[in-house]
Amino acid sequence: MFGPLAGRVHLPGLSRTWHPGRATRLTAQIRCCSSRPEPALGPAKAAAHSAILQRYIEDHNTEQQVISKLRAETKKAFPKNGARLMVTVEQSTFLTWLVSSLQVKQAVEVGTFTGLSALAIAQALPEDGRLVTCEIDARPAALAAQAWTEAGVAPKVDLRMGPAAETLDKLLAAGECEAFDFAFLDGNKRMYWDYFQQLLRLVRPGGVIVADNVLWYGRVADAEDQDKRTIALRDFNDRLVACTAVTTSIVPIGDGLALCRKL
Numbered sequence: 284m285f286g287p288l289a290g291r292v293h294l295p296g297l298s299r300t301w302h303p304g305r306a307t308r309l310t311a312q313i314r315c316c317s318s319r320p321e322p323a324l325g326p327a328k329a330a331a332h333s334a335i336l337q338r339y340i341e342d343h344n345t346e347q348q349v350i351s352k353l354r355a356e357t358k359k360a361f362p363k364n365g366a367r368l369m370v371t372v373e374q375s376t377f378l379t380w381l382v383s384s385l386q387v388k389q390a391v392e393v394g395t396f397t398g399l400s401a402l403a404i405a406q407a408l409p410e411d412g413r414l415v416t417c418e419i420d421a422r423p424a425a426l427a428a429q430a431w432t433e434a435g436v437a438p439k440v441d442l443r444m445g446p447a448a449e450t451l452d453k454l455l456a457a458g459e460c461e462a463f464d465f466a467f468l469d470g471n472k473r474m475y476w477d478y479f480q481q482l483l484r485l486v487r488p489g490g491v492i493v494a495d496n497v498l499w500y501g502r503v504a505d506a507e508d509q510d511k512r513t514i515a516l517r518d519f520n521d522r523l524v525a526c527t528a529v530t531t532s533i534v535p536i537g538d539g540l541a542l543c544r545k546l
Protein backbone atom coordinates (compact mmCIF):
# COMPACT_ATOMS: atom_id res chain seq x y z
CA MET A 284 0.00 0.00 0.00
CA PHE A 285 1.12 3.52 -0.61
CA GLY A 286 0.88 6.16 2.07
CA PRO A 287 -1.69 8.67 0.83
CA LEU A 288 0.07 11.85 -0.20
CA ALA A 289 3.15 10.73 1.65
CA GLY A 290 5.44 12.66 -0.67
CA ARG A 291 6.19 16.34 -0.85
CA VAL A 292 3.06 18.22 0.00
CA HIS A 293 2.90 21.90 -0.74
CA LEU A 294 1.00 23.54 2.06
CA PRO A 295 1.13 27.18 3.08
CA GLY A 296 3.87 27.80 5.60
CA LEU A 297 5.54 24.44 5.04
CA SER A 298 9.27 24.78 4.46
CA ARG A 299 11.24 22.37 2.29
CA THR A 300 13.41 21.35 5.23
CA TRP A 301 11.36 18.76 7.03
CA HIS A 302 12.03 16.81 10.16
CA PRO A 303 10.91 13.18 10.07
CA GLY A 304 8.50 13.64 12.97
CA ARG A 305 6.94 16.68 11.38
CA ALA A 306 6.57 14.92 8.05
CA THR A 307 4.90 11.98 9.76
CA ARG A 308 2.52 14.26 11.62
CA LEU A 309 1.60 16.08 8.43
CA THR A 310 1.01 12.81 6.62
CA ALA A 311 -1.14 11.67 9.48
CA GLN A 312 -3.12 14.91 9.41
CA ILE A 313 -3.72 14.54 5.70
CA ARG A 314 -4.68 10.88 6.13
CA CYS A 315 -7.25 11.88 8.74
CA CYS A 316 -8.89 14.62 6.66
CA SER A 317 -12.46 13.66 5.95
CA SER A 318 -12.51 15.63 2.70
CA ARG A 319 -9.98 14.04 0.37
CA PRO A 320 -7.20 16.47 -0.65
CA GLU A 321 -7.17 17.39 -4.32
CA PRO A 322 -3.96 16.91 -6.28
CA ALA A 323 -4.27 20.64 -7.02
CA LEU A 324 -2.75 21.25 -3.59
CA GLY A 325 0.71 21.38 -5.07
CA PRO A 326 3.72 19.43 -6.28
CA ALA A 327 3.04 16.39 -4.12
CA LYS A 328 4.04 13.93 -6.79
CA ALA A 329 5.76 11.08 -5.05
CA ALA A 330 3.14 8.52 -4.22
CA ALA A 331 5.27 5.90 -2.56
CA HIS A 332 7.90 7.39 -0.30
CA SER A 333 8.47 9.93 2.43
CA ALA A 334 9.00 13.65 1.97
CA ILE A 335 12.54 13.32 3.28
CA LEU A 336 13.41 10.63 0.76
CA GLN A 337 11.71 12.59 -2.03
CA ARG A 338 13.91 15.59 -1.23
CA TYR A 339 16.98 13.36 -1.24
CA ILE A 340 15.99 11.93 -4.63
CA GLU A 341 15.55 15.42 -6.06
CA ASP A 342 18.90 16.50 -4.69
CA HIS A 343 20.55 13.56 -6.43
CA ASN A 344 18.90 14.00 -9.81
CA THR A 345 20.47 17.09 -11.27
CA GLU A 346 18.45 18.64 -14.06
CA GLN A 347 20.24 20.53 -16.76
CA GLN A 348 20.17 24.28 -16.26
CA VAL A 349 17.83 24.89 -19.22
CA ILE A 350 15.31 22.52 -17.66
CA SER A 351 15.49 23.92 -14.14
CA LYS A 352 15.18 27.42 -15.62
CA LEU A 353 12.00 26.39 -17.44
CA ARG A 354 10.70 24.78 -14.25
CA ALA A 355 11.19 28.07 -12.39
CA GLU A 356 9.62 30.12 -15.21
CA THR A 357 6.63 27.77 -15.34
CA LYS A 358 6.03 28.07 -11.58
CA LYS A 359 6.10 31.85 -11.97
CA ALA A 360 3.81 31.97 -15.02
CA PHE A 361 1.39 29.36 -13.61
CA PRO A 362 1.57 29.80 -9.83
CA LYS A 363 -1.62 27.87 -9.17
CA ASN A 364 -0.90 24.58 -10.90
CA GLY A 365 2.41 24.86 -12.79
CA ALA A 366 4.47 22.81 -10.31
CA ARG A 367 1.86 20.06 -10.22
CA LEU A 368 1.47 19.73 -13.98
CA MET A 369 5.15 19.39 -14.88
CA VAL A 370 6.98 16.08 -14.58
CA THR A 371 9.13 15.94 -11.44
CA VAL A 372 12.89 16.41 -11.38
CA GLU A 373 13.57 12.66 -11.20
CA GLN A 374 11.06 12.02 -13.97
CA SER A 375 12.71 14.53 -16.29
CA THR A 376 16.17 13.06 -15.71
CA PHE A 377 14.70 9.58 -16.16
CA LEU A 378 13.05 10.56 -19.46
CA THR A 379 16.32 11.97 -20.80
CA TRP A 380 18.18 8.85 -19.66
CA LEU A 381 15.58 6.50 -21.16
CA VAL A 382 15.29 8.23 -24.53
CA SER A 383 19.05 8.35 -24.81
CA SER A 384 19.53 4.71 -23.71
CA LEU A 385 16.87 3.47 -26.13
CA GLN A 386 18.48 5.53 -28.92
CA VAL A 387 15.11 6.98 -29.81
CA LYS A 388 14.88 8.92 -33.07
CA GLN A 389 11.14 9.48 -33.42
CA ALA A 390 9.06 10.40 -30.38
CA VAL A 391 5.50 11.55 -29.74
CA GLU A 392 4.04 13.18 -26.64
CA VAL A 393 0.48 13.86 -25.46
CA GLY A 394 0.35 16.88 -23.14
CA THR A 395 3.01 19.54 -23.76
CA PHE A 396 2.07 22.23 -21.20
CA THR A 397 5.16 24.52 -20.99
CA GLY A 398 7.36 21.98 -22.72
CA LEU A 399 9.44 20.66 -19.83
CA SER A 400 9.04 16.94 -20.48
CA ALA A 401 9.37 17.69 -24.22
CA LEU A 402 12.67 19.42 -23.51
CA ALA A 403 13.87 16.44 -21.44
CA ILE A 404 13.00 14.13 -24.36
CA ALA A 405 14.17 16.37 -27.21
CA GLN A 406 17.62 17.00 -25.79
CA ALA A 407 18.26 13.24 -25.81
CA LEU A 408 17.28 12.90 -29.48
CA PRO A 409 19.93 12.96 -32.21
CA GLU A 410 20.17 16.03 -34.45
CA ASP A 411 17.92 14.40 -37.05
CA GLY A 412 15.47 13.16 -34.40
CA ARG A 413 11.91 14.43 -34.01
CA LEU A 414 9.42 14.88 -31.20
CA VAL A 415 5.78 15.49 -32.12
CA THR A 416 4.05 16.98 -29.08
CA CYS A 417 0.31 17.65 -28.68
CA GLU A 418 -1.22 20.55 -26.75
CA ILE A 419 -4.59 22.26 -26.72
CA ASP A 420 -3.81 25.39 -24.70
CA ALA A 421 -1.92 28.18 -26.48
CA ARG A 422 -0.70 30.00 -23.34
CA PRO A 423 1.65 27.34 -21.93
CA ALA A 424 2.59 26.34 -25.48
CA ALA A 425 4.00 29.84 -26.09
CA LEU A 426 6.32 29.45 -23.12
CA ALA A 427 7.29 26.00 -24.40
CA ALA A 428 8.25 27.29 -27.84
CA GLN A 429 10.41 30.00 -26.28
CA ALA A 430 12.17 27.51 -23.99
CA TRP A 431 12.91 25.08 -26.82
CA THR A 432 14.43 27.89 -28.90
CA GLU A 433 16.61 28.99 -25.99
CA ALA A 434 17.70 25.38 -25.38
CA GLY A 435 18.52 24.84 -29.07
CA VAL A 436 16.11 21.93 -29.51
CA ALA A 437 13.38 23.79 -31.45
CA PRO A 438 14.31 22.25 -34.84
CA LYS A 439 13.61 18.79 -33.39
CA VAL A 440 10.22 19.64 -31.87
CA ASP A 441 7.00 19.59 -33.87
CA LEU A 442 4.26 21.20 -31.74
CA ARG A 443 0.74 20.29 -32.86
CA MET A 444 -2.00 22.48 -31.42
CA GLY A 445 -5.50 21.02 -31.00
CA PRO A 446 -7.17 18.03 -29.36
CA ALA A 447 -4.55 15.31 -29.05
CA ALA A 448 -6.90 12.55 -30.21
CA GLU A 449 -7.34 14.39 -33.53
CA THR A 450 -3.61 15.03 -33.89
CA LEU A 451 -2.82 11.35 -33.29
CA ASP A 452 -5.50 10.34 -35.82
CA LYS A 453 -3.94 12.72 -38.35
CA LEU A 454 -0.53 11.12 -37.81
CA LEU A 455 -2.07 7.70 -38.43
CA ALA A 456 -3.90 8.96 -41.51
CA ALA A 457 -0.62 10.43 -42.79
CA GLY A 458 0.92 6.94 -42.82
CA GLU A 459 2.89 7.28 -39.58
CA CYS A 460 1.69 3.91 -38.30
CA GLU A 461 4.58 2.31 -36.33
CA ALA A 462 6.80 5.29 -37.21
CA PHE A 463 7.67 6.13 -33.60
CA ASP A 464 10.19 4.59 -31.22
CA PHE A 465 8.87 6.25 -28.10
CA ALA A 466 5.72 7.89 -26.73
CA PHE A 467 5.10 9.88 -23.55
CA LEU A 468 1.50 10.09 -22.31
CA ASP A 469 0.75 12.99 -19.95
CA GLY A 470 -2.54 14.50 -21.17
CA ASN A 471 -6.16 14.38 -20.02
CA LYS A 472 -6.31 11.50 -17.52
CA ARG A 473 -9.83 10.47 -18.48
CA MET A 474 -8.69 9.94 -22.06
CA TYR A 475 -5.64 7.80 -21.23
CA TRP A 476 -6.91 4.51 -22.59
CA ASP A 477 -8.08 6.12 -25.85
CA TYR A 478 -4.72 7.83 -26.30
CA PHE A 479 -2.88 4.66 -25.40
CA GLN A 480 -4.65 2.72 -28.13
CA GLN A 481 -3.71 5.36 -30.69
CA LEU A 482 -0.11 5.46 -29.44
CA LEU A 483 0.06 1.69 -29.65
CA ARG A 484 -0.61 1.98 -33.37
CA LEU A 485 1.92 4.79 -33.80
CA VAL A 486 4.78 3.04 -31.97
CA ARG A 487 6.78 0.32 -33.68
CA PRO A 488 7.12 -3.20 -32.23
CA GLY A 489 9.86 -2.98 -29.59
CA GLY A 490 9.03 0.69 -29.06
CA VAL A 491 8.16 2.09 -25.65
CA ILE A 492 5.16 4.02 -24.32
CA VAL A 493 5.54 5.77 -20.95
CA ALA A 494 2.43 7.01 -19.12
CA ASP A 495 2.66 9.47 -16.23
CA ASN A 496 0.50 9.77 -13.08
CA VAL A 497 -0.53 6.13 -12.98
CA LEU A 498 -0.37 6.10 -9.16
CA TRP A 499 -2.29 9.39 -8.94
CA TYR A 500 -0.89 10.47 -5.58
CA GLY A 501 -1.59 6.97 -4.22
CA ARG A 502 -5.31 7.44 -4.84
CA VAL A 503 -5.62 4.54 -7.33
CA ALA A 504 -5.00 2.14 -4.42
CA ASP A 505 -7.79 3.63 -2.33
CA ALA A 506 -10.97 1.75 -3.27
CA GLU A 507 -13.10 4.41 -1.59
CA ASP A 508 -11.80 7.11 -3.91
CA GLN A 509 -14.44 7.47 -6.61
CA ASP A 510 -13.15 10.65 -8.26
CA LYS A 511 -13.57 10.39 -12.05
CA ARG A 512 -9.86 10.79 -12.78
CA THR A 513 -8.96 8.24 -10.11
CA ILE A 514 -11.42 5.77 -11.62
CA ALA A 515 -10.06 6.44 -15.11
CA LEU A 516 -6.46 5.85 -14.02
CA ARG A 517 -7.38 2.74 -12.03
CA ASP A 518 -9.19 1.44 -15.11
CA PHE A 519 -6.19 2.36 -17.28
CA ASN A 520 -3.81 0.38 -15.04
CA ASP A 521 -6.15 -2.63 -15.01
CA ARG A 522 -6.38 -2.56 -18.79
CA LEU A 523 -2.60 -2.26 -19.12
CA VAL A 524 -2.03 -5.31 -16.95
CA ALA A 525 -4.47 -7.27 -19.12
CA CYS A 526 -3.12 -5.92 -22.42
CA THR A 527 -1.26 -8.61 -24.35
CA ALA A 528 0.14 -6.14 -26.89
CA VAL A 529 2.67 -4.80 -24.38
CA THR A 530 4.79 -5.81 -21.42
CA THR A 531 4.32 -3.33 -18.63
CA SER A 532 6.23 -2.28 -15.55
CA ILE A 533 4.66 0.28 -13.22
CA VAL A 534 7.30 2.09 -11.19
CA PRO A 535 6.91 4.73 -8.45
CA ILE A 536 9.00 7.45 -10.07
CA GLY A 537 7.32 10.77 -9.37
CA ASP A 538 3.58 10.15 -9.45
CA GLY A 539 4.10 6.74 -11.02
CA LEU A 540 5.20 5.80 -14.51
CA ALA A 541 3.86 2.90 -16.56
CA LEU A 542 6.64 1.67 -18.81
CA CYS A 543 5.13 -0.32 -21.69
CA ARG A 544 7.08 -2.06 -24.43
CA LYS A 545 5.15 -3.00 -27.53
CA LEU A 546 5.53 -6.66 -28.43
Ligand SMILES: C[S@@+](CC[C@H](N)C(=O)[O-])C[C@H]1O[C@@H](n2cnc3c(N)ncnc32)[C@H](O)[C@@H]1O
Binds near residue numbers: 369394
Ligand atom coordinates in the same frame (compact mmCIF):
# COMPACT_ATOMS: atom_id res chain seq x y z
C1 LIG B 1 0.07 17.43 -17.12
S1 LIG B 1 0.13 18.62 -18.35
C2 LIG B 1 1.54 18.14 -19.29
C3 LIG B 1 2.84 18.43 -18.61
C4 LIG B 1 4.07 18.20 -19.44
N1 LIG B 1 4.09 16.85 -19.97
C5 LIG B 1 5.29 18.45 -18.59
O1 LIG B 1 5.72 17.54 -17.88
O2 LIG B 1 5.80 19.57 -18.60
C6 LIG B 1 -1.20 18.15 -19.41
C7 LIG B 1 -1.38 19.05 -20.61
O3 LIG B 1 -2.32 18.42 -21.46
C8 LIG B 1 -3.05 19.43 -22.10
N2 LIG B 1 -4.31 18.87 -22.61
C9 LIG B 1 -5.45 18.61 -21.91
N3 LIG B 1 -6.40 18.11 -22.73
C10 LIG B 1 -5.85 18.05 -23.97
C11 LIG B 1 -6.32 17.63 -25.24
N4 LIG B 1 -7.56 17.14 -25.39
N5 LIG B 1 -5.49 17.71 -26.28
C12 LIG B 1 -4.22 18.17 -26.14
N6 LIG B 1 -3.71 18.59 -24.96
C13 LIG B 1 -4.51 18.54 -23.89
C14 LIG B 1 -3.27 20.47 -21.02
O4 LIG B 1 -3.56 21.74 -21.59
C15 LIG B 1 -1.93 20.43 -20.28
O5 LIG B 1 -1.06 21.44 -20.75
